[in-house]
Structures are given as C-alpha cells and as structure tokens.
Amino acid sequence: MTQPIKTTGTTGPRDSARFLTQPQVLVILATVCCLLWGSSYPAIKIGYALLGITQGDIPSKLVFAGYRFVFAGLFLLILAALSKKPLFNFSRRNAGQLMLLGFTQTAIQYVFFYIGLAYTTGVRGSILNSTTTFFSVLLAHFIYKNDKVSPRKAVGCLLGFVGVMVVNFGDGSFEFAFTLLGEGFIVIAAFVLSAASIYGKRISQGMDVMVMTGYQLGFGGAVLVAAGYATGGTLSGFTAGSAALLGYLALLSAVAFTLWSLLLKYNQVGKVTVFNFLVPVFGTALSAICLNENIMELKNLVALVLVCSGIWLVTRSPQVRSGYSKPARTVASAQECRQSQG
Template sequence: MPLIAWALMTVLSIIWGSTFLFNRIVVVEVPPITVVFFRIAIGAAILLAVAIALRIRIPRDRRAAIDFLVMGLLNNAIPFVLIVWGQKTVGTGLASILNATTPIFGVIIAHLFTTDDKATPNRVAGVLLGIVGVAVMMGVDALAGLGDHIAGELACLGACLCYGFAALWSRRFRGRPPIATAAGQLTASALILLPAMLLVDRPWTLPVPSSAAVASILMLAVTSTAIAYVIFFRVLTIAGATNVMLVTLMIPPSAILMGALVLGERLALQHLVGVVLITAGLVAIDGRLARALRRRLRGTDAPERARGA
C-alpha cells in the first residue's frame, strides 16, 4: 500500500478506537437498534449536507440503490447491531480482540470469491501475527471471560464476517467520490433500521437518556461514522478492499497509545510487545521491506555466483 493509505488508516484506527468505549457507555441506557439507528441517521444527515454543499452528486439509479442497500446491510446495519448487542455482555477489551479477526474473514472471502486478490503466505502470516499482537496487548484479563458469554462473542464474530463480505461488495464503489459512497450507504442503512427500531425498541416508550449517553451517540455519529467513512472509502479507493480491513488490527494500539498520551494512562511492557507484533504483522502484509531485502540479497549474492561459475 502507498504511505498515504497507511497514514489515513492510522487516523481511522484512532477514530474507531474510541467506538467501543462509546458503545459501552450508551448501551446501558439505550437498546442496540436505537443506538445504531441514531448513529447512522445523524451521520448520514451530516454527509448529505456536505455533499449538497460541495455539489457532489449521489447516484440514484436502480443499480446504485441496490449497491447502497447491500453495503448498508453488510457494513452498517447488521454488524453495528451485533457489536452493540454483543457488548451488553462482552467487555471492551475482548470485543476489540474479536473485532481484530476481521482481516482473517476478509482474506478468506477475497481468496474464495475473487481472482485478483488471492491469499499469500505473507498476508496470512501477517494477519495471524497481528491478531496475536492484539491479544498480547489487551492482556490475559481481556481473555479471561472468553466463552462465558458465547452468544455475545458469536455476535461480535458475526459482525466481522459481515465486514468481510462488505469488503468484497465494496469493490463496486471504486472510482466513486468517498463522500457520495459514504452518504449513500449510511442513508440506505438508516432506511433499513428505521422500521426495525420502531417495531422492536419502540423508542417513545424509553426513558430519556442521560447527557453522557446522548454525547456518546453524537460522537459515534459525527466522528466514528460520518468522518470515519469518508476516510474508509478513500483508503478503499487507494489500497483496495482487503487491505482496508487491516485497520481493525491498528485500533487497539491506537486506543491504548491515545490513553497514554491524552489521559496519562501507564504503558505496560505487554503493550509495547503487542505494538511490536502488530507492526511486524503489518510489515509482513505490506511486503515492501521483504522485497527490498530479497533484492539486496540477490544483489550481494550475484558476484559470488559469478565467481563460483
């Protein structure tokens, strides 16, 4: 991937690193479908306003509508609800570790259903190394509850599977403006979730949420949705569908480093080891360093082979 893609993914990982915290705050007071609907609806309204202001056209033909609806289901409506519901019983640390399995699903699905994005040993090894790094970073405590709330954990893994298929479907959006794609899929997601929220959660019967819950929903809508998806689809255009899924490996270190820099939280040895392992995995996936080393070795070996001949 080009360096600009890595830079944008770093920013995206910092934004999405806060999502699990906001989910944990708001899900105590507001049902999952309602949380996700307002997150998506507000984010869609923001992006539609930006698109109108910048005179960016959002496709409205039948094919575009189907593309947006499927993407909205796979990338927002289903996985967001699964993750928020799962976090009713699954802790933030374990949820982020399970979320880090997303690239595995992405690599497998791309390998099975595409001809130009096959799995390579470097990519598979890098993803596995990255997941190990996430587990080390989050620590044994985060894994302590593994298996205790199997339904919630399966919900988080189901969300990752959805993201893998969303990455495959997102290949249809290459070449389109990121704001148009993000606004279209979020609008479709909101339309899908509206009847579900009205039928299942009946929000008019719920107590008024606290200011902390309202603030969390607004942060989820503005930063974790509107801004994040513009960046996401920009990376998709630059680096491709499978590579953009690697951001899930970068979320835990971003969240922990953010806590150390902003909140003064202590960095433990396990955090540093985890960062090293994740970085090694991303370097293996990128392949640039390995190719440079191979070229260098071939260059130094050439005189020896000539002399041997």
C-alpha cells in the same frame, strides 16, 4: 498543491490524488481513522450507561445504533450536496446495490456488534473485531484470482487467531471464557463487515465515495431504528452529555469511513490497510482509560501483540521493484478516468 483548492473545478480529483498520496498525509489520516474507530468501543459502552440501556435490552441498542448511522449518513449527504456532488445520479440497479450494502455493512453487522459489545469488555471487543482483516484475506483468496493467500499471509492469519484465542482465556490457566452473545457476536460482526466491504469495494468503482457511504449508512441506520422500535426499543432521558456522545459517534462514523475510502482510492491498498493494526491498540488503550478496564493483564498484552503482528504480516505490501510513488499515481490516474466517465 500547485493551485488553490476548488470544490467545483475539474482539477479536484487530480489535486486530491496529489494530496492524499503524500506519505505524511497518508500516515496522519490513516492514524486518525484508526483512532476514531478505536474510540467507538468505550464510547458505545458509555452511551449505554448514560441512556440507561441495560445489557439485555437489545431493541434499545438497535435504536441507539440506528440513530448514530442515520445522522452519519445525513451528515455525509448534506456535505456532498454542499460540495456540488450529484446525489441522484445512479440507476435503479445502483439503488438496489446501495440498499444491500447498507443492510449488510451497517444494519446486520452492527446488530451483532452492538449486542456483542454489551456482553464483553471494550478491550476484548477491540481485539476480537480486528479479525475483520483476516476474514478479508481469506475471502479475497476465493474471490480474486490475483489475491491468493501467501505463506506470509497464512502465518499472519494464524498469529491473529491465536491472539483471539488468548484474549478469551479466563482467570484459570485453561478456562476458555467465550460466549456466543458476547465474543461470538463480535467475531460474526467482523466476518459480515469483511464480506460487505469486498462488495462495497466493487460498487464504489462507479460511484462517488462520499455519496455511496452516506446512502449506505443512512439506509442501514433506518433499518436498525425500525427494527429496534418494532421490537419494543426506546431511547429516553437524553441529556446534553448523551446527545453529545451520540453526535460524536455519528461524526466519527462519517469521517472515518469517508477518509478511509478516499485513502484506498488514491493509494495502494497495502499501504493503507497496514494501519489497521492501530485499531485494537487505540481500542484497548481508550477502553482501559475511559472504562477503567484492566489492559495490563498478561493475556491482553500477549493477545494484542499477536493480533497486531498478524495484521502487519497480512497487510504488509512487498517492496515494489521500481519504487512506490509511480504505482500509486498509476492507480490514481486509472480511477480518476473511471470517475470522470461515470
């Protein structure tokens, strides 16, 4: 803030920390990320329609998803190169970690996500996919000694899963409308994402966020493209509209993943993840607007309130006795030192 922005200067990380820890900047950027992720639900279903991908054409769905992430990864790597970031400054072990991250967080997760979204509504998909937050809490309980499930988090998880149950009730009072290929695959995708995110958080400590995200998106996307074509998938009939939509999906992935990772890097985790509750809000609202889906059903509204309340309880960070700005600066400084050494 006190000096002009320099992309090649040594004060870059410090300037970034000062900028990204400002409360208003955190609110704006986190909300933008959630809006972008929420918009992907109707955008994917619209893409299926524009490209003539039928519900059962799983191979073509994989090709569609693969191109999205290949382009997103290339965009980030080109941007990183233009920003003078080292693209090949990692060991063989790091390369293996990036490939594993791309295979799980992008390829495997989106196999389940894209197939599941074809067999359920955008409204349901956005609510069900928010279970990522709860899976992350439960996994962290068993992985990290200092991140155990508290009574507040337990209540939040319970509310979230009740919301997931509610959204799957059919028109009948006790009819449970749940299919493995639809709602089941969305929940599996949420679990895979939460597990892969914990792994990604670990390897990001010694690697530039933009470079790491670019490689994992690009590799995961390439796996999806290869798998799709190998099983008979194809994409044809591209128009200006469908090409623009694919470009939008690629861009939103690149922007949202990078911004979110940067916010987590320079702020306390709880202050960032609390905004996760906005993803199902934007997802359901945009699905209702773009796909003419009925968001005003009582079960959808009840489920949305339960899920958002649960996420808020899970991710709400308790008040810090000495204030919030000092810990944020301390975390940022430690990470800056790590980055300068790596």
